[in-house]
Structures are given as C-alpha cells and as structure tokens.
Amino acid sequence: xxxIPFKIGQPKKQIVPKTVERDFEREYGKLQQLEEQTKRLQxxxxxxxxxxxxxxxxxxxxxxxxxxxxxxxNPLCEQDQDFLNMVTALxxxxxxxxxxxQEKVNQIQKTVIEPLKKFGSVFPSLNMAVxxxxxxLQDYRRLQAKVEKYEEKEKTGPVLAKLYQAREELRPVRExxxxxxxxxxxxxxxxxxxxxxxxxxxxxxLIRAQxxxxxxxxxxxxxxxxxxxxxxxxxxxxxxxxxxxxSELRAxxxxxxx
Amino acid sequence: xxxxxTDNPSSRSESPSQEGGGSEDKLLLHQRLAxxxxxxxxxxxxxxxxLCASDIxxxxxxxxxxxxxxxxxxxxxxxxxxxxxxxxxxxxxxxxEEQVQLIGNLFLQFHEEFEQVYKVYxxxxxxxxxxxxxxxxEPELQQEIQGIIEAVVPQAGPSGLxxxxxxxxxxxxxxxxxxxxxxxxxxxxxxxxxxxxxxxSALQDVNSNINEYKMRKEVASKYTKVEQLSLRERLARIxxxxxxxxxxxxxxxxxxxxxxxxxxxxxxxxxxxxxxQWVLLCVTELKxxxxxxxxNLEAFLRFRPHECGVDIPGGPAEQYSSLARDLQHEVxxxxxxxxxxxxxxxxxxxxxxxxxxxNLIKKRQDKLLDFERVEEKLLEAxxxxxxxxxxxxxxxxxxxxxxxELPQLNQLVMQWLGQIVRTFVALQKDLADQALQKAESxxxxxxxxxxxxxxxxxxxxxTLDRTSGQLHSFRESxxxxxxxxxxxxxxxxxRQMQALLSRYGPExxxxxxxxxxxxxxxxxxxxxxxxxxxxxNKDTKGNRSRWLVDTGGHRGYVPAGKxxxxxxxxxxxxxxxxxxxxxxxxxxxxxxxxxxxxAAPAVTQVVAAYPxxxxxxxxxxxxxxxxxxxxxxxxxxxxxxxxxVEVNGQRGYVPSxxxxxxxxxxxxxxxxxx
Numbered sequence: 001x002x003x004i005p006f007k008i009g010q011p012k013k014q015i016v017p018k019t020v021e022r023d024f025e026r027e028y029g030k031l032q033q034l035e036e037q038t039k040r041l042q043x044x045x046x047x048x049x050x051x052x053x054x055x056x057x058x059x060x061x062x063x064x065x066x067x068x069x070x071x072x073x074n075p076l077c078e079q080d081q082d083f084l085n086m087v088t089a090l091x092x093x094x095x096x097x098x099x100x101x102q103e104k105v106n107q108i109q110k111t112v113i114e115p116l117k118k119f120g121s122v123f124p125s126l127n128m129a130v131x132x133x134x135x136x137l138q139d140y141r142r143l144q145a146k147v148e149k150y151e152e153k154e155k156t157g158p159v160l161a162k163l164y165q166a167r168e169e170l171r172p173v174r175e176x177x178x179x180x181x182x183x184x185x186x187x188x189x190x191x192x193x194x195x196x197x198x199x200x201x202x203x204x205x206l207i208r209a210q211x212x213x214x215x216x217x218x219x220x221x222x223x224x225x226x227x228x229x230x231x232x233x234x235x236x237x238x239x240x241x242x243x244x245x246x247s248e249l250r251a252x253x254x255x256x257x258x
Numbered sequence: 259x260x261x262x263x264t265d266n267p268s269s270r271s272e273s274p275s276q277e278g279g280g281s282e283d284k285l286l287l288h289q290r291l292a293x294x295x296x297x298x299x300x301x302x303x304x305x306x307x308x309l310c311a312s313d314i315x316x317x318x319x320x321x322x323x324x325x326x327x328x329x330x331x332x333x334x335x336x337x338x339x340x341x342x343x344x345x346x347x348x349x350x351x352x353x354x355e356e357q358v359q360l361i362g363n364l365f366l367q368f369h370e371e372f373e374q375v376y377k378v379y380x381x382x383x384x385x386x387x388x389x390x391x392x393x394x395x396e397p398e399l400q401q402e403i404q405g406i407i408e409a410v411v412p413q414a415g416p417s418g419l420x421x422x423x424x425x426x427x428x429x430x431x432x433x434x435x436x437x438x439x440x441x442x443x444x445x446x447x448x449x450x451x452x453x454x455x456x457x458x459s460a461l462q463d464v465n466s467n468i469n470e471y472k473m474r475k476e477v478a479s480k481y482t483k484v485e486q487l488s489l490r491e492r493l494a495r496i497x498x499x500x501x502x503x504x505x506x507x508x509x510x511x512x513x514x515x516x517x518x519x520x521x522x523x524x525x526x527x528x529x530x531x532x533x534x535q536w537v538l539l540c541v542t543e544l545k546x547x548x549x550x551x552x553x554n555l556e557a558f559l560r561f562r563p564h565e566c567g568v569d570i571p572g573g574p575a576e577q578y579s580s581l582a583r584d585l586q587h588e589v590x591x592x593x594x595x596x597x598x599x600x601x602x603x604x605x606x607x608x609x610x611x612x613x614x615x616x617n618l619i620k621k622r623q624d625k626l627l628d629f630e631r632v633e634e635k636l637l638e639a640x641x642x643x644x645x646x647x648x649x650x651x652x653x654x655x656x657x658x659x660x661x662x663e664l665p666q667l668n669q670l671v672m673q674w675l676g677q678i679v680r681t682f683v684a685l686q687k688d689l690a691d692q693a694l695q696k697a698e699s700x701x702x703x704x705x706x707x708x709x710x711x712x713x714x715x716x717x718x719x720x721t722l723d724r725t726s727g728q729l730h731s732f733r734e735s736x737x738x739x740x741x742x743x744x745x746x747x748x749x750x751x752x753r754q755m756q757a758l759l760s761r762y763g764p765e766x767x768x769x770x771x772x773x774x775x776x777x778x779x780x781x782x783x784x785x786x787x788x789x790x791x792x793x794x795n796k797d798t799k800g801n802r803s804r805w806l807v808d809t810g811g812h813r814g815y816v817p818a819g820k821x822x823x824x825x826x827x828x829x830x831x832x833x834x835x836x837x838x839x840x841x842x843x844x845x846x847x848x849x850x851x852x853x854x855x856x857a858a859p860a861v862t863q864v865v866a867a868y869p870x871x872x873x874x875x876x877x878x879x880x881x882x883x884x885x886x887x888x889x890x891x892x893x894x895x896x897x898x899x900x901x902x903v904e905v906n907g908q909r910g911y912v913p914s915x916x917x918x919x920x921x922x923x924x925x926x927x928x929x930x931x932x
Contacts (some may be wrong), residue, residue, distance in 0.1 A: 059554040067547040071679070074543070076536045076672070086676060090683065111718055118726050125736040154354045157883030158867040163919030185737070191732055194725075201721050203574035204704050204714075207581060211701050212711060214694035221687035228680050235600065238681060242604045249611045253478040254663045256614030 027188040035123045042116045061101045093224045104213045110207035136177035143170040146208045288443035296436045317406035329381040335375045360812040362453030369460045376430045377471040434461040474659040481621040507627040530664040545605045581700040593689045622656040631654035696703030754810040762791040769824040782814035867918040879909025
C-alpha cells in the first residue's frame with residue numbers, strides 16, 4: 001500500500017534471484033550434514049582406537065597379559081615344570097597379541113583418523129567463507145537499498161550527487177558478493193562429491209587391519225593349543241568334566257559341603 | 259569254666275590223657291560253638307539287612323528321597339560285602355580241620371573292604387539319628403513308621419527305626435569279639451592260632467580306624483564352615499570359657515614368639531600348607547584377573563562403532579559397518595557366553611572349594627596352641643583334665659586329616675586350574691577363527707582384495723597424499739580472501755594521498771574502513787575512506803593494535819583494525835565514467851600545488867551536496883549544487899571534517915561531508931548511465 005509512509009516495512013527487493021539462493025541453501029545444507037557426520041565418525045573412530053589404545057579393547061588386551069603374568073610369577077612355577085611350561089607359553093602368546101593390537105591401532109591412526117581429521121579441517125574454512133559471503137550479502141543489500149532510496153527521490157543536484165556516491169560504493173560490494181557466491185556454488189558440490197573417493201580407502205584399510213590382526217591371533221593361538229596338547233572337546237564335554245572335577249574335590253572331607 | 263590244669267599246652271602235647279583230651283575237647287567244642295555262632299549270626303544279620311534295604315525302605319516311601327538316602331546310607335554296599343563274606347564262611351564249614359585257619363584268612367581277606375564300607379555308614383549314622391529323632395517329634399509320622407517297622411521286624415520293639423539302623427554298627431564291633439571268643443578257645447599251638455591273632459587285631463584296627471574316620475569327619479564338618487555371625491552373636495558367644503581359651507592361646511603364642519616355649523614344627527605339614535597357600539594365591543589371582551578381563555569385554559561390547567553413518571552408500575563403508583556389527587553381536591557375544599560358562603563358573607567353584615581347607619588350617623593353628631599348652635602341662639603335672647585330653651585329640655584329628663587330604667587337594671586343584679587355562683586358550687583360538695572368517699569374507703568384497711598388504715599400504719599412502727593435497731587446495735581456495743573492497747576516496751583527498759604516496763611509498767598507505775573517533779589526546783579522528791600513511795605499527799607501550807599514522811597534516815594514533823592496506827590502483831581508464839575517480843587518482847602525478855580535480859581531464863568535479871550557512875568568518879556559505887574548488891581537505895588543525903574551499907570567489911571552511919564528487923561536465927539534469 002503505497003500511502004504507508006514507512007518504507008522500512010517494505011520487502012527488500014530481491015537482489016539475489018530465488019533460484020540461486022535456493023541452490024546455495026541446498027548445497028550448503030548437504031555440507032553441513034556431512035560436517036556433522038564426519039565429526040561423529042571421527043569421534044567414533046577415535047573412541048574405537050582409543051579403545052584399542054587406552055580404552056576397552058586395550059584394557060582387554062592388557063588384562064589378558066596380566067593373567068599370564070601373575071600365573072608366571074606364582075612360586076608354583078618353580079616346583080612344577082609342566083605348569084611352568086604352560087604358563088610361559090601363554091605369557092608369550094599374550095604379549096605378542098598385545099603388540100599386534102598396538103600395530104593395528106597405529107595403522108588405523110595413520111589411515112583413518114588422520115585423513116578424517118584432514119577432511120574435517122576443511123569445514124571451518126568453508127563455514128568462514130559462507131559467513132563472509134553472508135556479510136557481503138548484507139553489505140550489498142544495504143547499499144542497494146541506499147541507491148534505491150536515492151533513485152526514488154526527486155532528481156535534484158544534491159540528490160544526484162549522493163546517488164552517484166552511493167552507486168560508487170555499491171559497485172565493488174556487489175562484485176565482491178557475486179565473486180564469493182560463485183566461488184562457493186562451484187566449490188561446495190565438488191567438495192561434497194569428493195567424500196566418496198576420500199573415505200573409501202580408509203574403510204578398506206579398516207577392514208584389512210582387522211584381517212591382519214585376526215590372522216595373527218589365529219596363528220598364535222593355533223600354535224598355542226597345539227603346544228598345550230589341547231583335545232578338541234565340545235562344550236558339553238567340557239562342562240561335564242568340570243562337574244566331575246568339582247565332585248571329586250567335594251568328596252574330600254576337608255572341603256565344606258554346602 | 260577255668261580248669262587250672264586243662265589249658266596247659268605242655269600236658270596236651272605230651273599225653274593224650276583223658277583229662278587232657280577232655281579239656282581239649284571242651285576247647286574244641288567251645289570253638290565249634292563260637293564258629294557256629296559267627297556263621298549263624300552273620301546269616302541272620304544279612305537277612306535283616308536285606309529286609310531293611312528292601313521292605314522297610316519301600317515301606318517308608320512317603321519320606322523324601324534325600325532322607326531315605328541319609329537313613330540307609332550305603333547299606334546296599336554292606337549287603338554286597340556281607341553276602342560274599344557269608345558265602346566264604348559257609349564254604350569253610352565243609353573243611354573241618356582247617357576251618358579255623360580258613361576263617362582267619364577270610365577275615366584278613368575282607369577286613370579292608372569292611373573298613374571301607376562300614377566307615378561310610380558309621381560316619382553317616384549320626385545324621386541318620388538326627389532324622390529319626392526329628393520324625394519322633396511328629397506323632398502321626400512316627401506312628402506310621404512304627405507300624406511299618408513292626409510289620410517287617412517285629413523284634414524291633416518301640417525303638418523301631420533306630421533299632422533297625424544301628425544293626426550294622428553293632429555287627430562290625432561284634433566281629434572282634436567273636437574272633438576273640440574263637441581265639442580263646444583255640445590252642446596257642448594250633449597252626450591257626452597266629453592267623454586268628456592277626457585277624458583279631460586286624461578287626462580291632464578296623465574299628466579304631468572307623469572311629470578315627472568318624473571323628474575326622476565330625477571335626478571337618480564342624481570347622482570347615484565359618485559361620486556368618488553378626489557382631490551381636492559374636493559377643494553373645496563370648497563367655498568365660500571361650501575367653502579363657504583365647505587368652506591361654508594368646509599367652510602360649512606369645513611364649514612361643516619369645517622363645518620360652520618350643521614350637522611344634524611339623525615339616526611335613528608346613529610344606530603342605532605352603533603349597534596350599536600358593537595354590538590358593540594362584541586361584542585367587544586368576545579369578546580376579548579373569549573378572550577384570552570379563553568386565554573389559556563387557557565394556558567393549560557396549561560400544562557401537564558401526565553406528566556411524568556417513569552418507570556413503572555401498573562400498574567399503576557399508577562392508578565395514580556390517581563387519582563391525584557381526585563381530586560384536588555374533589562373534590564376541592558367543593565368546594563371552596562360553597567364557598562365562600567354561601572358565602568363569604569353574605573358577606568360582608574352585609575358589610569356593612578352597613574356603614573349607616583355609617578355615618581348617620586356621621583352626622588347626624589355634625588348636626595347635628592348645629595342644630602345645632596341654633603337652634606342657636602333661637610334662638609338668640603328669641595329668642590332664644578330660645577337656646584338655648579332648649582338645650589334644652581335636653588337634654591331632656585336624657592335623658592328621660589335613661596331612662592326609664591336602665596333597666590330594668593340591669593336586670586336584672592344580673589339575674583343574676591347568677584345565678581351565680587350556681580352555682581359555684581354546685576359546686581365544688575359536689574367537690580368532692570366527693573373527694578371521696568374517697573379516698576375510700568382508701575383505702573378499704573389497705576392490706583391492708587381491709593386492710598384498712604391503713602393496714596396499716603403499717597404494718593407500720600415495721592416495722592419501724594426493725587427496726590430502728586436494729583438501730589442502732580446497733582449504734586454501736576457501737580461505738583466500740578476495741581482494742578487499744576499496745572505499746571511494748573522499749573528495750579532495752587525492753592530492754593528500756599523492757603527497758603521502760610520494761613521501762612514504764605505496765606500501766605504507768592505508769585506508770580507513772570505518773570512521774574513527776579519537777578519544778585520547780594523541781588519537782586521531784578520521785573519516786571512512788581517508789588515506790593515511792603508516793609510521794609505526796605499534797604505540798609507545800608496544801601495543802600492536804594502535805598504529806601511529808600520518809594524515810599528511812597531522813600525526814596520531816588510530817586503531818589498527820580500522821585500517822586496510824590501500825592499493826594504489828594502477829589505472830586503466832574504463833569506458834564508464836563512474837569508475838574514473840579511482841583510476842584517475844593513480845594517473846595523477848604528484849603535484850601538490852595542483853588541485854587534482856581541475857587537473858583531471860574534466861572527469862570529476864566537486865559540488866556542494868547540501869546547503870550550508872556559514873556561522874563565522876572562517877566559514878563560507880554553500881548552496882546545494884554549487885561547484886566548489888577544494889583548496890585543502892582539512893582545517894588548520896588537520897581535522898578532515900572541514901575543508902577549505904573556494905566558491906563564488908570566496909574562501910572559507912565548509913563541512914567535508916557536505917561535498918560530493920560528480921562526473922563532469924555536469925550541468926543540471928544529466929542522467930546517470932544506468
């Protein structure tokens with residue numbers, strides 16, 4: 001309604017075409033999501049290798065080592081040669097597994113965590129560039145409004161002078177915005193697309209690291225069971241044997257019956 | 259019927275006189291009778307036993323099975339042994355001459371078996387009695403039981419069940435007496451005599467062994483369980499008796515420590531105990547280490563690495579996701595369950611088994627002190643009380659029990675422990691096998707699966723280098739600040755700018771990006787767009803955000819953040835006149851005396867944008883649209899807010915912001931190119 005004196009309430013003239021703005025939003029939105037996912041993946045991977053290094057899986061590995069270590073330090077080893085042999089073999093196996101665990105962690109660190117970090121480091125720059133574009137857009141809008149204000153006035157000398165001044169100010173700002181906009185619209189989809197190529201090798205590496213680790217484990221414990229003369233019992237057989245041993249012990253008078 | 263002369267062996271051997279023969283016959287007769295008694299009583303005993311085991315037991319079916327087991331214990335075993343024994347006895351009946359010898363041999367043959375079966379029954383008997391007494395308290399049940407017993411064994415009388423159950427006890431104690439009777443009626447010269455003697459003492463030993471066994475069992479069951487007493491209960495237990503016991507023990511122990519009293523050393527026991535302690539340590543440590551391992555395993559299972567979802571469909575990412583899931587949910591879960599059942603549970607059972615012996619060893623230590631004190635007293639006083647005798651006995655029972663059974667315990671425990679460790683190893687191997695299988699099948703679907711590991715690592719390294727380079731260039735291109743926008747120069751400042759340029763050089767020129775209001779005495783007030791030259795990029799205090807600049811007329815400090823390096827744009831005249839201002843300022847040769855506006859080929863001019871009324875003689879009035887000539891773009895104090903202009907032949911100061919530059923020739927009514 002043109003008789004309304006306040007011009008503030010009027011919608012700003014669309015200086016950036018709607019389609020362009022929409023494209024921009026879409027691309028940026030995708031990248032924001034990717035940033036989230038990358039951060040999460042990085043955190044999980046870090047926890048997992050931290051898990052391998054200092055957290056749960058490492059703890060498992062270390063407590064396995066402790067089992068054999070304590071057994072080895074028991075004085076019974078001095079009296080019982082068979083026991084000593086068994087425990088020494090176990091200890092060697094556990095220590096080797098621990099070393100392989102460490103290796104696995106290092107490999108993952110190098111081929112998954114580091115690349116993830118590098119990928120993630122692009123985002124702050126991207127966000128900054130988007131912010132600068134936004135800033136430029138604001139400046140652009142402001143100066144455009146100023147020019148329009150003068151354009152609507154009666155064309156007197158002073159007005160023309162101010163108009164000229166305003167247009168002078170506007171031009172570099174508009175160019176700046178357009179340059180920034182174009183750059184981002186070019187770069188963002190490219191960056192988003194690059195993630196496929198970027199992440200695949202890391203995941204391949206992850207799987208391979210598992211294969212390497214478990215092959216070693218298979219070998220080490222295979223050898224160990226050979227060495228300890230382990231018959232291939234089934235679980236039921238083992239359970240029955242445990243029952244039998246327990247009853248044997250309970251038959252002794254010095255063992256309390258409950 | 260002792261006849262002084264008749265038992266004289268010499269008289270017998272010398273002359274088979276009627277008297278000697280008579281007494282011999284008497285002996286023989288008694289012997290025969292005793293043997294007869296033995297065999298007959300064995301027969302009826304066996305018969306009773308059989309009735310007990312079958313008729314009575316089946317009659318008492320209403321009682322719970324567990325009770326019946328306790329009541330009748332190993333009666334069937336006794337029946338087995340007894341029936342064989344009876345057969346043996348009956349066979350000897352045919353051999354008249356050697357019967358006594360055969361009987362003696364038979365006893366020697368059987369005495370070990372007797373000990374084995376009877377000791378179990380006897381040790382159990384007290385418990386059976388407890389049950390019988392419990393039944394007595396229930397009148398109805400008691401009546402029923404009584405009825406059944408009386409039906410089968412009428413001679414049981416009112417004692418009923420207990421009468422029946424005590425029979426085996428009576429029998430085993432009877433054997434030595436029966437044998438004794440036969441022995442008494444056997445001539446010492448008879449060939450069978452030594453055998454009989456051995457048999458008799460063997461059976462006596464059997465009885466004392468059975469007693470010993472029974473006592474051990476009692477002692478063991480008394481002390482293996484440490485009662486869980488509350489503090490109050492413990493206090494209630496303290497009476498003068500226990501207190502005196504404990505204080506005497508303590509004093510004895512102190513005497514030992516002080517060397518006043520010798521310690522009873524039992525090397526055999528000490529060796530066994532030491533080994534036991536190591537075994538205990540082994541089991542305890544293994545158990546707690548295994549608990550820690552299981553805890554960590556559980557923590558590992560709670561962790562979910564595969565739930566990361568980077569939007570990468572297909573390919574290795576998905577592979578990895580499903581591999582991680584399989585490993586956790588299937589492989590490691592199964593491992594955990596098996597570990598719990600086949601390693602953890604047995605360890606717990608093993609640990610609990612060791613509690614009893616631990617308590618016994620502790621108790622033995624206490625009893626040892628008692629024992630030593632009693633021994634001491636015995637030495638000094640020569641006699642000991644009944645109580646003291648009992649405590650001596652307890653110690654000995656405990657000690658012998660432990661010495662007898664600890665070796666076996668230690669061995670069994672160590673065997674089991676070894677088995678558990680081996681099981682642990684086997685489980686790890688199975689885990690590795692399963693995990694490897696899953697991982698390998700995952701890898702088989704990878705694009706580079708045929709490449710060896712070292713080659714793959716090299717390939718990966720190269721790829722990562724390349725991609726990291728790409729990322730780096732991404733970053734750089736994003737970070738590259740596009741050339742800063744240059745503000746249009748303030749009207750009239752080109753000359754100033756030229757002056758600064760010639761004095762300081764282009765690298766020192768900075769443009770003000772937003773207006774600065776100087777607050778301190780040395781601070782400058784500048785307008786946006788103004789050009790200054792940098793003198794020093796810090797102040798006297800070293801503050802790097804305050805720079806010392808020269809405006810051409812004045813020097814002072816300004817905040818560095820509001821300055822932007824000014825690029826003196828090398829001009830290329832654009833077809834559009836509007837950009838002419840910026841370009842042309844570069845073209846101008848530094849001629850401070852020339853007013854740049856008029857020296858430029860009439861591209862720009864300065865006009866008054868607003869009317870201005872002079873308020874003093876230093877100022878000059880302006881009319882909007884008037885052309886003015888700028889003489890100086892600042893006042894005498896260097897304040898750029900005022901400009902010295904010439905208009906209409908008059909000179910004076912006007913506000914700089916009232917001036918505007920326009921392209922010229924600019925008569926009224928020109929339209930700006932759009």
